[in-house]
Amino acid sequence: MTLDDIDLAALVRILLARWKLILICTVIGTSIGLGYALTAPKTWRSTSRVLVDPRDKQVVGQGITLPTQGTDPAWVATQASLVTSEATLGRVFDTLDLGKNPAFAGDRETALRKLGELILVERADESYVLDVSVTSNDPTLSTRIAGALGEAFVASLVDAKADAIRQATQLLGRQIDDLRDKAREAEIALQKYRTDNNLVSASGRSVDEERLRQLNEAYVTAGVRAQEAKARRDRLAGAVRRGGAEVDSALQSVDSGVLSRLKIEYALAERSIAEMARELGPSHPRLQAAEANAARTRSLIVDELRSLAATASSDYDQAAAAEAAAKASLEGATDLVNRNGVAGIRLRELENEAKVRQDMYASFVSRMEQTALQTGTQISDARVIVPAQMPIRPYTPKRTLAVMLGFVAGFGIGLTGALYRGRVDLVARPARTVPAAADEAEPVAETRPARQAAPQAPA
Template identity: 30%
Template sequence: MAQIDRHIAAADWIGRSSIDRPPSSEPDKSAEIGDLWRILTVRRAWVLGTAALLTFIAVAYGFLAPPLYAATAQILIDPRDKQIVTNDVNPVAMAPDGGVMQVESQARVIESDSVLTRAARDAGLLDDPDFGGVGTGFLSWTLRTLQGEGAAPATDAAAEARAVRALRRRLAVKRADKVFVVDVVVTAGNPDKAARIVNAIAAAYLKDQTSARADAASRASSEMASRLDDLRKRVNVAENKVETFKAENGLITASGQLISEQQLAESNNRIVAARARTAEARTRLQQIKDARGSTAFGPDTAPEAIQSAVIERLRSQYAELASKEADLRTQLGNRHPFIEAVRTQMQDVKRLTETELTRIARSAETDYQRAVANEKALTANLDELKRGSIVTGEASVRLRELEREVDTSRAVYSNFLNRSREIQEQTGIDTTNARVISWARPPAERSWPLRLLLFVGGLVSGLGLGAGLAFVREYLDPTVLSRRQMERLSHTSVVATYPEFKAGSERPASVAASLTLDRLASVRGQIHPPGQALSVLVTSAASDTADRRSTIHLLAAVATARGERVLVVEADLEATPEENASGPGLIEVLRGEVGMAAAAKADAESGAARIGIGDLAKASREALSRANIEQFLAAAKSSFDLILIDGGVLTGNLRIGPLAAASDRLLIVAKNGATRQRDLLDILDISEVLGRPVSGSLFVDRYAAAA
């Protein structure tokens, strides 16, 4: 159905004076969300044409461009290096960020000049014309001449630089998230060449890493070797200081210790041993003295100090004699001579034992005196050594400080020497933990151009660019997009909204025309006496000529069907002769050559009376005077109920200005997406100048749904 607002009051569009009407504004370049689709629909030729052009270009490129093939090799880079030796030059611990930064750095190494130069040399790209090689053809010579390289001799450095630049443009090094695998992709016009170059880059990277590790170890070894000489000299200087200090202070060492300290320790040990021997001799002497005064004398009662072989034999003899005496006393009696002889022998044994004890006591006394004398001598020697140690104490402190310096210098020198030897051995060991897990193979399918992708990309980009051009075109030359925008621009209400005049829109268009006539009737009843006719001049922009005529024809048909007498007056002086009705018309009536009844003819389609424009050659200023026009309108109002005047394009039809000024109402027909805002504003300005401001507008909505 047509979009018709039945609640608009008639007073909203009753003619206003030019004093009350706001001044004309600039074109409204704003657009609502719903207007964007209308802009694209109206200017679809821009959108579709741009899309078709870009799609054609993309597809043509897809068929004409030489094919390119992409070969890929995958390299696994483990941030943890191989732990071959314990003290490696390179760290093996995992970085806090999981080694991702290290792998990213290695990916940049693959793109470095050193790796690409090695790969270009190994893959034979220095002489390849696709990678900057010097061709032998006339075209290559011409290009070199234009670039200023024709006379310059080609060098290996220049060829390598050109090959590296060309290779870098065709190289892509990528790494997926959360993996340590790096993809090396090279694009070339030949699949075998692409695979060969990728494999050369992978091999060059591994060789570069091995060489870099070896160079790092070699540099570290050289630096440590140069440092070893300084450390060796420092150790020699420290040792010479120690020896000089010992010689100056008489500090003699043996087995790493001062002689005086060794003597002091040994003297102290001897004193301890001497005191032990003295105590032992004193104890032994006392035991012997105690044993001599004891009456008991037997093997078990003799102390350990006087136990000797002689005493043991004498004790045995004494025991035998005592046993023999007891036997004889039992057999022979107590006074037998044999018993006396035995007793005499026993007395001799006691005397011999006492003599032996006296000898042992004198020997123990001698040993005790000797031990005491030895102890005193050792004590005196120790006191002397102590006094000498006190004298050399300060020198010993300085000596120990110098010896610590020697030990420190010697330890550092030893560590550097061992580390230097280890690093020298590591120069031939590769600790790089990187390997190629997938060598490149010649690709079977091209990687570029992808015709389907180009087609879709050209189509999408064309649609986007076309839409942008449509919006720019609309911004530069805006049209009326919506009913609200029409009301803002014209400062009047939209009387009714018509659907686009096409098949199937008859019913909603008739409803809109009926609403327009109702509002015209309400206005006529408010400002004119009852029964007096109303004259309405209808104008539009040049782009809306067909819609203006269709609207006038529809209003005439609906009004006639409602029983009203309708007169349609053609007042478009810019119409072509073919568009004018034959015979006398408005010009002749205004000139007084014919009467209105003779000029008016019945329209078979609408049923209304119709007066054509007449002979345009007679449209003089006198014929179109205000008096003639007012006289004509008065005569028409006396015979008809509604006079519809086709005012054409008012901006180009200024000669009918008196007719517009004499008309009761001025309606403007506009169509969204077709009526230029500039044309609409010009009509509004002209109507203000003519003294008949636009009373309302009839809006043709091409997007309104037909019933």
């Protein structure tokens, strides 16, 4: 039977004829839905919305926020799993003192498992927002647990970062102890090598090198003094050799207080002689006395030059001897440094090793201080953006949905019952009419030729 075989008018007549059955089933279904909505146990859901920030935030350091930790869904799922972790649930259990609540009777493990069954964590719209929902039979309890759970999750992230820093600090402490021991061993080995090889240092250099430097400076100084003494001796010797008319030029090349005073006296005597020569005759006693005074001054100058020349010669001899002695000492110290060259190479290796270990030790100490400072200055990577609110209406049962489902179920059952009871009329009536018409049509078509042929038989 197809749809064309069903008489829709008859179907409507059947449903109208049994409207009471449909109405009764609909009323019963709706009543059952309403009764369930009114008598079913109520549950209440409270939600706390938490934002997880993928950027690592800290107070100590160059920046408040560090690069993103992760942006994929797996990272968000990991953060969501931390909400229902045992540490977070334990914090909520202790904060709210749920051990006194009959709903969480039993040992701590059982109570935490019951608490976890009340919690649902969902990611909101592919974002970094987590909806932490708690469903229970008590609206106040749901609100308290949802609020405490959000705060506990935020605090647990801080604790996790602080624990990681404490572990890093402990690891750095062990490394520092090892580096301290190695640096001490390197310093002891360096000092022992210096003592064994007579390479005691002064101002960062070995004694031999320092002594070589000092002797070299002394040799250079002695050479300069010898050259200056020789130059002074040569100037004075030349001045003595020139003497007489060249006294003025000799005085210009010699620095002496006595010669300067004698030069002034000689100049005054020369000027006096020139003035008297213009006024007096060449045989005048005063002119002759002035000339005698000038000659005596010049003689004193020559004597002083000779005395200075002798002193300069003696100074030069002493300076030359000091230069020779400084040169000999320098050559001896140079030979000693050259002989200790291999020891110096090993010494420098030990010094470099000791310095490297000291630098590493200082670097680790500084890093541990910075790390330890971060322990109490951590900022959570999550925050509660919507605190848990007291629910206004129950989460389950859904009264409107229950009544609608009861209505639809009752109405469907009523229709099904009506159609089932009227199925005979719906199917039998077409079977009596349509096939009969077909049977009547066929004999007509078959007998029509026979009626036409009947009159020909008598003929």
